[in-house]
Amino acid sequence: MSDNSKNPKQTTKRPNLSAEIADAIRDAIITGQLIVDERLPSESELSAQFNVSRPTVREALKRLAAQSLIRTQRGASGGAFVNRLSYEQAYDQQVTTATLLLSMNGVGFETACDARFALERACAPLAARNRTQHHLDRMRSELEKQRNAALSDEAFCTSDVAFHRAFVDSACNQVLSYQLAGAIEAMQPLMNMITYTRRSREKIVDLHDRILTALDQGDMAECDAALEALHSYTVDLGKSGR
Amino acid sequence: MSDNSKNPKQTTKRPNLSAEIADAIRDAIITGQLIVDERLPSESELSAQFNVSRPTVREALKRLAAQSLIRTQRGASGGAFVNRLSYEQAYDQQVTTATLLLSMNGVGFETACDARFALERACAPLAARNRTQHHLDRMRSELEKQRNAALSDEAFCTSDVAFHRAFVDSACNQVLSYQLAGAIEAMQPLMNMITYTRRSREKIVDLHDRILTALDQGDMAECDAALEALHSYTVDLGKSGR
DNA sequence: AGCTGATAAATGTCTGACAAATAAAATTCG
DNA sequence: CGAATTTTATTTGTCAGACATTTATCAGCT
Numbered sequence: 001m002s003d004n005s006k007n008p009k010q011t012t013k014r015p016n017l018s019a020e021i022a023d024a025i026r027d028a029i030i031t032g033q034l035i036v037d038e039r040l041p042s043e044s045e046l047s048a049q050f051n052v053s054r055p056t057v058r059e060a061l062k063r064l065a066a067q068s069l070i071r072t073q074r075g076a077s078g079g080a081f082v083n084r085l086s087y088e089q090a091y092d093q094q095v096t097t098a099t100l101l102l103s104m105n106g107v108g109f110e111t112a113c114d115a116r117f118a119l120e121r122a123c124a125p126l127a128a129r130n131r132t133q134h135h136l137d138r139m140r141s142e143l144e145k146q147r148n149a150a151l152s153d154e155a156f157c158t159s160d161v162a163f164h165r166a167f168v169d170s171a172c173n174q175v176l177s178y179q180l181a182g183a184i185e186a187m188q189p190l191m192n193m194i195t196y197t198r199r200s201r202e203k204i205v206d207l208h209d210r211i212l213t214a215l216d217q218g219d220m221a222e223c224d225a226a227l228e229a230l231h232s233y234t235v236d237l238g239k240s241g242r
Numbered sequence: 243m244s245d246n247s248k249n250p251k252q253t254t255k256r257p258n259l260s261a262e263i264a265d266a267i268r269d270a271i272i273t274g275q276l277i278v279d280e281r282l283p284s285e286s287e288l289s290a291q292f293n294v295s296r297p298t299v300r301e302a303l304k305r306l307a308a309q310s311l312i313r314t315q316r317g318a319s320g321g322a323f324v325n326r327l328s329y330e331q332a333y334d335q336q337v338t339t340a341t342l343l344l345s346m347n348g349v350g351f352e353t354a355c356d357a358r359f360a361l362e363r364a365c366a367p368l369a370a371r372n373r374t375q376h377h378l379d380r381m382r383s384e385l386e387k388q389r390n391a392a393l394s395d396e397a398f399c400t401s402d403v404a405f406h407r408a409f410v411d412s413a414c415n416q417v418l419s420y421q422l423a424g425a426i427e428a429m430q431p432l433m434n435m436i437t438y439t440r441r442s443r444e445k446i447v448d449l450h451d452r453i454l455t456a457l458d459q460g461d462m463a464e465c466d467a468a469l470e471a472l473h474s475y476t477v478d479l480g481k482s483g484r
Numbered sequence: 485a486g487c488t489g490a491t492a493a494a495t496g497t498c499t500g501a502c503a504a505a506t507a508a509a510a511t512t513c514g
Numbered sequence: 515c516g517a518a519t520t521t522t523a524t525t526t527g528t529c530a531g532a533c534a535t536t537t538a539t540c541a542g543c544t
Contacts, residue, residue: 053499056496059496063307065261066306073526074504074505074525075525076505077508079526085342085346086347097309107416114417115415174347175344175354175356175425176360179340260527260528286494294528298528314495315494315536317493318494318539319537
């Protein structure tokens with residue numbers, strides 16, 4: 001790792017040192033050569049190792065920081081540390097990425113909707129088995145909000161998302177919750193924008209109630225059926241708008 | 243946007259200009275103030291606008307580049323452009339993030355497995371409806387590979403992943419394919435490491451065959467049953483190893 | 485008109501410096 | 515001797531200016 005800069009274009013004529021360095025460090029983290037909370041060499045040491053200037057190293061480190069792979073700390077015994085990727089940070093990235101994918105690639109409403117409900121229905125069996133009173137309470141609380149006719153459209157939507165998030169969380173599977181963060185949160189604006197003028201809150205609240213009741217009783221078939229009904233209703237709303 | 247540097251600590255004592263600038267630009271992209279393929283101001287102009295130096299601006303831009311939000315181009319009429327986030331780029335990030343989440347947070351084998359198969363089973367209805375001959379051929383081709391007893395463990399696993407990827411893709415829903423990239427690819431090493439010594443290839447191939455046959459016939463119930471069987475078998479393998 | 489070379493604009497990189505934060509060591513005082 | 519305080523060293527954050535490299539554009543020549 002000392003003289004890798006002697007030969008000018010060793011691999012594939014890369015005019016992008018900071019990206020190269022970032023990739024090298026990223027690989028070291030992914031393969032486990034650098035473990036969580038381990039401190040990277042200081043910027044000066046890294047610039048010496050890679051034979052580049054400090055600004056270049058810094059650009060590489062910022063790339064990694066943007067992915068939450070490292071965190072930095074100033075001062076003596078400060079530096080860059082391998083970051084334990086938290087679910088919260090991963091959620092945010094997931095939501096950002098999913099939002100952009102939807103808005104930038106002209107994904108059709110029905111496609112997004114199909115994906116969203118397919119994923120959510122995947123949670124039903126686990127949710128029926130693992131849900132706790134805490135989850136049921138969260139969902140019931142949101143449902144009460146939604147019954148209030150004075151609620152603004154925006155607040156109704158937020159509560160809608162919270163309801164479905166609680167449902168997903170009730171599967172008690174962090175991986176699933178993470179994976180669905182994008183599907184649920186990113187599609188809120190999309191679905192909201194398309195359906196909020198025509199939807200019947202009453203019907204949605206009824207379906208939410210069916211879901212909650214089914215979950216309470218551990219009836220995963222009924223739960224799935226209610227989700228499917230919500231799916232159909234939403235898709236129909238989308239179609240009628242075109 | 244001109245004198246935002248006059249008051250030293252306007253919001254929350256942030257000693258991190260490059261992060262602040264990156265967030266500002268990111269927001270502009272997400273909210274649609276900057277649209278795809280639009281060119282950002284040059285680094286010099288940005289440093290003037292934000293009243294910071296060019297290296298600081300560059301660090302901000304590298305953060306965005308790391309998330310594939312922008313791309314840069316050298317030369318006259320070059321610069322930073324808002325990037326159309328492609329599914330391919332999103333796949334990579336998804337897989338990287340999911341891999342790290344699993345390895346860094348001590349996710350149990352069963353939890354990961356439950357999530358993985360729940361998500362994959364979510365594809366079954368859509369797959370049964372939308373699969374094309376192309377997808378079936380891809381899966382059949384992988385299945386043939388897997389029947390070859392001379393195949394190395396590693397190659398068998400790669401083919402296994404390719405088989406499931408083809409299955410997911412057969413739902414013909416890009417959003418779903420994107421969401422499942424992490425679930426399928428990131429868990430390969432995990433599942434492989436745990437089960438490869440004890441699993442029966444024959445049994446797995448049989449189950450793959452059931453899945454493929456069911457998909458061919460559009461029998462989504464049978465397809466789901468086969469996936470559930472594969473799920474149970476995998477979980478059992480994990481349990482017996484503990 | 486078509487090709488060629490100069491020009492300008494932009495990113496990529498380097499050097500060197502200073503500011504700010506922070507922990508550890510050194511010092512001072514009770 | 516022990517505790518509080520000051521100093522010091524280390525490291526990241528920021529700045530300024532410079533040069534290298536790439537690339538589109540345009541002037542000029544054949």
